[in-house]
Amino acid sequence: MPRKTVPIKTLLLRIFVPAVVLVSMLLALFVYNWLYSTIIDGFDQKLTTTSALTGVLIDPADHDRLIHAAFAQEDADVVEQSPPYLRNVIPIRRIRSKLDLTYLYSQVAGGSQDVTYILDGSEGDDHSPIGSEDDLSDMTMEGLDNAEAGKGIYVSPIEYQEQWGLLKTALAPVYGSDGQITATAGADVNISVIQVATQNTLFASALIGIGSILACLLVALMIVRRVAEPIEALKDDALKFAAGNGHASSLAAGPREVSRLHDALAALAKKMGVATAARQRAAAKHENDADSALLLKDARRNGERIIYLTERDGARIFWIPGGDQNVETALASRSMVRLVERFSTNPALAKHWRRLADKNHGACLVVNDRQRSIELVGNADVTIRRDGRELSLNPELPMVFDAAVDVLRIATGGYQSLAKGQVQ
Known part of the structure; x- marks a missing residue:
């Protein structure tokens, strides 16, 4: 019991x-x-x-x-x-x-x-x-x-x-x-x-006694408050600390021993809080590094991949990753794959490809096989190899391009062919 x-x-x-x-x-x-x-x-x-x-x-x-x-x-x-x-x-x-x-x-x-x-x-x-x-x-x-x-x-x-x-x-x-x-x-x-x-004396003594009781009670209450409240605050802080809350409240006044114990508890709580925050940051960093490693691995695996988005007005639209092979590029590649899935289920959405494609971490290529032209939408390092020559593709400036003969070299990978039937 x-x-x-x-x-x-x-x-x-x-x-x-x-x-x-x-x-x-x-x-x-x-x-x-x-x-x-x-x-x-x-x-x-x-x-x-x-x-x-x-x-x-x-x-x-x-x-x-x-x-x-x-x-x-x-x-x-x-x-x-x-x-x-x-x-x-x-x-x-x-x-x-x-x-x-x-x-x-x-x-x-x-x-x-x-x-x-x-x-x-x-x-x-x-x-x-x-x-x-x-x-x-x-x-x-x-x-x-x-x-x-x-x-x-x-x-x-x-x-x-x-x-x-x-x-x-x-x-x-x-x-x-x-x-x-x-x-x-x-x-x-x-x-x-x-x-x-004597009765007057007794009455005066009674008044003195009552006054003494009231005065002593007031003093006792002040002593109890000065002693008990800091101890109760210290107890609450200790319970919070034991429950995992490292924050310690401030102690306005109290006995010297209670103040010392409170300061020691506050210092311990601060030390434990710093250690807990450090562990949390280390764990978060470890998890982030692990996620980043996976994404970078995925980025390196898909870095040379050209994603076929859709076909509009007889032209094929591709999305190519741009810049370094990092986490943002990997995430952009994944989002473009999801966008292709959306285009397949909702063809009407494909007409908005210019607005929906990620041009911050990549760029779009518009290949017109009938007109034998290619246009770069966005910023990316793309080079056309033709007859042993290297021709840089400039943004928003169409260029003669034969998909059956010419190949592309993008910054994130090697040479790629955009021949119809080879990249889908």
Whole structure:
């Protein structure tokens, strides 16, 4: 059973397309991870800067009084309308709104729960009144302790908080009027904000992936075309050469190895074409020489022959070969024999003997026995021998001639007698 062959273009596409798709997917995944890391780093820097700025903007003396009011469980509504609270919370609200943060606040560790909120930039249902308490995750609580201990700003990973959902938090120290860290400023961003940015990143990655696939496919098709088409052209040339067609088509462009192989095949095809043409010319020459030899042999055999064409108005018309004994003369003799056969089957045709006789390779003799004259029609070397004398016969000039006595000598043969009854 013969093996199934696969076109080279199909084979190359089977190799390139999966590779292109895989590379594009890996590129899209790399871009997504890189953009996602960039987004997270951006939020980290944003939260770090905002929490630190908030901690610096809070007035230490006002914040100390507010901490005392919170732990003294004073009326939250009254405290939040006091000048110390408003002086500090209004800038926090503006920063939160301007930076599109979810929460921006200050808090103190302690109370019946993990932390007690002091300032809160949120408004509406999300607002935490002063003195509100909350529990934090162990990781966030550890970060808060480190921040209050002066170990730097803490930034949490994205984590779930039961009351607030998925958040990313940054905690920076807040100093009191005595110069000591008394609280922390927190900046939170909800995961929904990060998700929107992540979705945009995912969409950008998808576009990059699709663009990469299209670009890689275009490059792959160009590579396949540059590699496959010269090979296919080379294959076609090889098949034509194997079939006996020595012509090789021109290769516009292609890999260096294919071009070299094509040039070698073209040179071989040219060499074989030259050899074939030489053999054909030799064979034709040999055949022509053989035909010429046969014709020359026939010409030498019939060179002295005078052909009797017809008789018109009491005169006998003969055709004699003229010039050298060559192929043309031999062919002319044969045609005159065929003409005599035509005259015999169609006597009416004989009256046109002047026009039909070949006067290029011979001439006609008109012999009138009653008038004892002879006339040469055409050009030929004809001599009359009479009483030992040689008389040249001139074209279109009748001459006295006694067929019973006189003989002719023609250039292609010896002496011939035109006596009636001897040449028919």
